[in-house]
Amino acid sequence: MPLSTESLQAINQIAWRRHIPKRTILQRASEVCPYFHFIEKGVGRVYYYHNEQEITAWLGFEGQIISAIDSFFTGKPTDYWIEILEDAQICSISNADIDWLFTHFPETERLGRLMITENYLRLDERMKLFAFHTAEQRYEILLRQFPDILQRVSLRYIASYLGITQVTLSRIRAEFRQ
Numbered sequence: 340m341p342l343s344t345e346s347l348q349a350i351n352q353i354a355w356r357r358h359i360p361k362r363t364i365l366q367r368a369s370e371v372c373p374y375f376h377f378i379e380k381g382v383g384r385v386y387y388y389h390n391e392q393e394i395t396a397w398l399g400f401e402g403q404i405i406s407a408i409d410s411f412f413t414g415k416p417t418d419y420w421i422e423i424l425e426d427a428q429i430c431s432i433s434n435a436d437i438d439w440l441f442t443h444f445p446e447t448e449r450l451g452r453l454m455i456t457e458n459y460l461r462l463d464e465r466m467k468l469f470a471f472h473t474a475e476q477r478y479e480i481l482l483r484q485f486p487d488i489l490q491r492v493s494l495r496y497i498a499s500y501l502g503i504t505q506v507t508l509s510r511i512r513a514e515f516r517q
Contacts, residue, residue, distance in 0.1 A: 366421035372407035381427025395499040
């Protein structure tokens, strides 16, 4: 969506662009998530612990948002961790700065709605994966959506994201190679 020069200048002034090394924890559970992170380059994951096991809930790639959305919007501590999986370039913006942008540059509110809609649709797709598809189908769909995921994300995280064990993922991958 095209924005005016003034809106772009305002975004560039308040957004926090930075390089994040791989394996950096961007957000810790039990803390408030003050930023919306837009991934310009790199991969990140959102995860949580259940019965002392890490569960990857979300993977974020270039052009996508990664954040503890529950905490960002409510100002309450989150249950999620955010980890950067490969060297990344991200653009972060606080909730207060987003409100300021929306107030002073109304066209940015439309951009915000489009970004929220896109994320909501991705979440809906993820729910449908589990509701309507087998593990094999989930794997195939993931490869179609993110063809280079196997080179960028650990198999352990991919298995967790798909809701299967690493052993099951290995079996599925072997079947796909045949």
